[in-house]
Amino acid sequence: RNSFSTLFQEWQEEPEALTTERSFENVFLVPMPKDTVDITLDLRNNRREITSKLTHQVVPTDILIRQIGYRDVTPFETIQQAKDTNNCIHLAYLAEGYRPEEMGTFIQDVKMAMEALFAHEPFKGMRDRFHIVAVKSPSKDSGASEPGKGIWKNTALHSHWDTNYSERYLTTSNLKDMHDLLAGTPYEHILVLVNSERYGGGGILNSYLLSTIHNKWSKPVVVHEFGHSFAGLADEYAYENEEVNMYPLDVEPWEKNITTKVNFKGKWEEMIGKKPGVGLVEGGGYKMKGVYRACNDCRMRTNEIPEFCPACQKALRDLINFYTE
Known part of the structure; x- marks a missing residue:
């Protein structure tokens, strides 16, 4: 079972939710069915009570299903190959706020973030079970948007601080864009690195983590947020x-x-x-x-x-x- 969005769950407890209706975008990865199937989503509150339900029918032969990931794949590099690539966990580091000429910095940042994660148990002792790629998604601007300062950037995922009006909370709501950038790439869990020195990040269970990488606390923040996004740790x-x-x-x-x-x-x-x-x-x-x-x-x-x-x-x-x- 997957959470719809822990970010949505958090927002429901915000004062804004008492007076405002919002929609939250999410993407679920499911195997392509061999025949027609119904996929049902149950949305539950924090008491496990169903508050909404949606059923979507998938017909594999539907000509309006867009086939992507076969060409124009976002360039990526394999950073670590798992011992058994048929039975491993695929991690994809995704670039946010890196211009094309900054991709060399991104690859070094991925290696730094990866080593920070594998310095911790149990990841350290189980390292060979992880297959890791770095996906070079380019942005027009460096960094991320800072609404509190009136700064808006044009980046691959349009991430920003001040999520739920929390100054340090850095997230993106552009989940479709994120998964489109990863189409054709081996991935299950997504780690977005943001090209910024400012402190901030966020981890959404079974969705993604997003963290700046040039701050003095970046290494522990990346590890902490991966605890959220990967394992649902509170x-x-x-x-x-x-x-x-x-x-x-x-x-x-x-x-x-x-x-x-x-x-x-x-x-x-x-x-x-x-x-x-x-x-x-x-x-x-x-x-x-x-x-x-x-x-x-x-x-x-x-x-x-x-x-x-x-x-x-x-x-x-x-x-x-x-x-x-």
Whole structure:
């Protein structure tokens, strides 16, 4: 099961959502069917209740299905080849805000971001299960748009800061453009690198991560956001003045690294008492009370912590095994 869009989920908790209707664009990757099929999307709220439903019929012989990815493929380089290319996880790094003459810088940035990821367990010990390409999508301008400063750039994905009016939140809503740029490229998970020195980023589960790469915090931010986009790990921080009601306290979160203790089984309960520092620490998922994390600190909590906590490592390892075994 895929989330429709965790960005949409976050927006639903914003004050703007009380008075404004918006549409959110998303793309789902499905195998091309051999015969006619119905694809149904259920949209659920944070209580797992269906709020909307859409069924779309796909007829493989439909002449209006656009066949792309066979020509005019965005140039890409293979940065790392998996040990078994038939049974691996495909990561695509995508350029945002790099002009054609800056693609040499982009390739170096991809290598830097890749090494930052593989410095962390469990990625370090399972590195040979990842196949990695760098996709050279060109932009007319360098960087990304900064609405708060009145700066608008013409870039491949039209990404911008100030998402949901949060100064550091850097995302794009142009998902169709993103996947069109990747057509013909081996990819499952998308890591967008933004050619900027400003701090910022965002990670959308089963969709993409997007982060600047020339900031002093870029390496930990890329790793943190990949925890969101790849494995659906929740943010483990909370602020008293910024509490967001994404997690009802009488519903167990589906994220593997936080719990409301409603249905804790299958998360990290077997580590308690066996691994040092692992327990039930209150505060997480943007709530100071009622939501618990496994450890005092973690890569999903603060930039200064170099490693994922044991609960996050378990969730990541389980998912890598799910994809590759």
